[in-house]
Amino acid sequence: MKEITVPAPAKINLALKIKGLRSDGYHEVELIMQSISLHDRIRLRKNDGGIRLTTSDPSLPVGKKNLAYRAAEVILDYVNLPAAVDIHIEKRIPVAAGLAGGSTDAAAVLVGINKLFGLSLADEVLLELAAGLGSDVPFCLHGGTAFAYGRGEKIRQLPDIERLDLVIVNPGIPISTPWAYTQYDRSGKKSNLPVNKLLQIIEEDKEIDWQEGWGNDLEGIVLKEYKELPLIKERLKAMGAQFVLMSGSGSTFFAVVEDQKQGEEIRDNWPDKKDFVTIAWTVKKDFPELW
Ligand code: C5P
Numbered sequence: 001m002k003e004i005t006v007p008a009p010a011k012i013n014l015a016l017k018i019k020g021l022r023s024d025g026y027h028e029v030e031l032i033m034q035s036i037s038l039h040d041r042i043r044l045r046k047n048d049g050g051i052r053l054t055t056s057d058p059s060l061p062v063g064k065k066n067l068a069y070r071a072a073e074v075i076l077d078y079v080n081l082p083a084a085v086d087i088h089i090e091k092r093i094p095v096a097a098g099l100a101g102g103s104t105d106a107a108a109v110l111v112g113i114n115k116l117f118g119l120s121l122a123d124e125v126l127l128e129l130a131a132g133l134g135s136d137v138p139f140c141l142h143g144g145t146a147f148a149y150g151r152g153e154k155i156r157q158l159p160d161i162e163r164l165d166l167v168i169v170n171p172g173i174p175i176s177t178p179w180a181y182t183q184y185d186r187s188g189k190k191s192n193l194p195v196n197k198l199l200q201i202i203e204e205d206k207e208i209d210w211q212e213g214w215g216n217d218l219e220g221i222v223l224k225e226y227k228e229l230p231l232i233k234e235r236l237k238a239m240g241a242q243f244v245l246m247s248g249s250g251s252t253f254f255a256v257v258e259d260q261k262q263g264e265e266i267r268d269n270w271p272d273k274k275d276f277v278t279i280a281w282t283v284k285k286d287f288p289e290l291w
Helices: 067-078 101-116 123-133 137-142 177-187 195-203 219-225 229-238 260-269
Strands: 003-021 027-046 050-055 084-090 145-149 154-157 165-170 243-246 253-257 276-281
Touching (some): 003 101, 003 195, 003 243, 027 101, 027 165, 027 195, 050 067, 067 084, 067 101, 067 123, 084 101, 101 137, 123 137, 137 154, 165 260, 177 219, 219 243, 253 260, 260 276
Parallel strands (some): 050 084
Antiparallel strands (some): 003 027, 027 084, 027 145, 145 154, 165 253, 243 253
């Protein structure tokens, strides 16, 4: 095999609960992670030597600062192979948006190189390499629906949920994840988000009710600081969305809608043309529909 193209889906958090600050500076969290159809595509091709990264978005770094580059380095180093691969990222996921765009590209590089070079690395190895790259990368290896805990790197795969139709809105305001977590600490808030209830509903394959455990502890913090964001949430609700929540540390919001048609109506009538607005839907583990 000379070349492979791997889909790299965005993630949203159906729940993001902060349990406390750890001695290593990270936060102990409980997350319900969900992959969605919005995805980047990563093309990997063997070359004569070196890692060469190109991307369709000129604002992205192409060296070691790009997590996808580091993913290629760590996996080839792990198996003592010379670094010899071209990586091209076709970017569709908004950057620094709370959608794990960088993490999912890195995970796709691990999965892709494992296949392209016929490495047959075990899942546990890939998970460990992924955890070294970032807290969200292990989830992104398989995606679907999962419970993440620890600093977010420990994964318990959950049954795939029934497809939810979504609208994704990102106003292009980059929000620093460390900043959001620090603000949360300063607020002195204590989370009472019942993530366990949502977890149980998903594990028992019951119909999802978003009164039960859906929420994001960072949302209040971010909405207070960035005054233009509450309007997005209100607007999505006013346009008929059943449920709206910020993903990760923002500034992306996802809205659960009745069906794809309602999603398209919201997208087509969205008043603020500078915002990134797209329809999407939840996808299953290993996202077979995106390959
Ligand atoms: O693991 P990752 O590099 O993606 O995390 C980025 C930053 O987000 C960390 O340096 C930390 O400031 C914050 N973070 C945190 N607790 C987590 C995950 C991330 O405080 N569980």
